Amino acid sequence: MANTTFNGPVRAEGGFKQISKNASTGAITDNTTIDSSGNIVAGGTATFAGIVDLNGNTMSAGTGITTGTGTVYAGSAVKVGGVYSTSILIDLTGLASSGSGDIIGKAATANSHVGQITAANNGTILTGQWSVYETPAGGDPDIDFWYADEATGTEDAAITGLTNQTQLMNNGDLTAASIDYFTAGAVPAADKYLYLVTGAATDGNYSAGRLLIEMWGYDA
Secondary structure, eight states: OOOOOOSSOOOOTTOEEEEEEOTTTOOEEEEEEEOTTOOEEOOSOOOOSSOOOOOTTOOOOOHHHHTSTTOEEEEEEEEETTEEEEEEEEEOTTOEEOSTTBBOBSTTOSOOOOOBOOHHHHOEEEEEEEEEEEEEESSOSBEEEEEESOSOOOTTSBGGGSTTOEEEEOOSBOOTTOEEEOOTTOOOOTTOEEEEEESSOOOEEOSEEEEEEEEEEEOO
8 A cells, every 4th residue: 555645634524544464364453543522542652752741631720829929830640550640739829828727828719728639640649758958937847738529618618618628638837859748548548528627816918938749549
């Protein structure tokens, strides 16, 4: 069969297949397929010359986090082999803290969660930690990690006002270069929303504080 060169996009509603044919039997084997939904199953070795952007299962925070002035939020969830890796990178600048046990977020703003755990994107979480790259300043440095059923938690509202709220981490004041781990046996369940919560009472706006939250999961 001759080679064919196209000028412009190649389109097919039913997908694409790269095949091999057995010289003796004529049997066809599908090596690499792209189905009608765009799902790819590759049978060979992939080599990429540029940056590989795996953006399919990105973690997303609520507007109570993403609308903070100067706040940085970036999240990802990827699966490599049988391991799901979830990462959440946060600069707290522009968020606020208030009373002990209250949700951290943009002042008086609802939907102050930092992401939702789902089995499809994150697997069943086995363990997790966070690394502190800049000591929190301005707001309360004593930050705890919780989850709850609702996405609607509001800054300055008690985390205990949400349903099935559970604490994942309680490690006192955060300091740069520290790594803290989830409390033994505490992991976020599927479909729960994650929250940063004050461990002490400091009513203020964060001017610093950089965290990397990491979680690892598996197919249950």
